[in-house]
Amino acid sequence: MSERLGLLRPILTKYKRRFAVLDLGSGDGSTAEWIRREFPNAGVFTIDRAELAMMKQDLTPDMLERLACREHFSVVLALNFLHHFWSQDWASAVTSVARMGRHVVIQLPPVGDYRAAGANIMPELHQAVEQAGGVKIGEAWYKPFAHKRP
Numbered sequence: 204m205s206e207r208l209g210l211l212r213p214i215l216t217k218y219k220r221r222f223a224v225l226d227l228g229s230g231d232g233s234t235a236e237w238i239r240r241e242f243p244n245a246g247v248f249t250i251d252r253a254e255l256a257m258m259k260q261d262l263t264p265d266m267l268e269r270l271a272c273r274e275h276f277s278v279v280l281a282l283n284f285l286h287h288f289w290s291q292d293w294a295s296a297v298t299s300v301a302r303m304g305r306h307v308v309i310q311l312p313p314v315g316d317y318r319a320a321g322a323n324i325m326p327e328l329h330q331a332v333e334q335a336g337g338v339k340i341g342e343a344w345y346k347p348f349a350h351k352r353p
Contacts, residue, residue, distance in 0.1 A: 207282065207310070208237055214278060214306050215242050222277035223248065225303060228284030248276075264292040267299035279304035286311055286328060289321025297331045 211234075215224075221244050226235045229249035238247050250262065281300045288296040301307055312319035314326050321328065 207234070211238070211280070211308065212241075214308065215245065217306075218242070218244065218277060220244065221246065224278045224280065225250070225274075225276040226280045226282075227300065228281065228287070234280065234282065264288060264295040264299065267296050267303075271299040271302040274303065276304040277306065279307045282308065282310040283312060285309060285332075286319060286321035286325065289324045293321070293324060293328060294331055297328070297335065301335050 215238065224235075224238055224245050224247045226232075226238075226247060226249045229235050229251045232249060232251075235247045235249050238245050279300060285293065285296055285300065297309075300309065309332050311329060311332065312322075312325065314329055316322060316325070319325065
């Protein structure tokens with residue numbers, strides 16, 4: 204099992220009833236598929252830029268804000284996702300993602316990885332996630348946000 208999945212397991216095992224997971228930037232869907240297989244009581248929803256491109260949409264900070272105002276999930280995964288907003292209002296994207304769930308897991312490329320999208324904002328992005336109260340676990344930040352459902 205990958206380190207990423209090992210970090211998620213303790214969070215997901217807290218749920219003994221049905222729960223909803225949002226996987227932002229789901230990529231090939233392997234994390235979502237693992238959750239579906241290991242946690243049959245999880246409803247897993249994915250959003251990826253490739254899916255939106257087929258609908259001739261682009262994921263924007265404004266779309267994330269609208270989603271945060273309308274939906275709330277038990278667990279939100281933003282694994283190597285937020286740095287792709289480097290040319291947009293990335294601070295708004297961080298705030299919106301943090302409001303979407305009871306448990307929010309954010310993973311970012313390390314500062315100094317100049318091959319990653321958004322390398323120029325990486326220090327500020329890391330700082331914004333830390334200031335939101337994230338605790339670093341492995342290579343990800345985790346925060347059990349206490350936001351109530353909208």
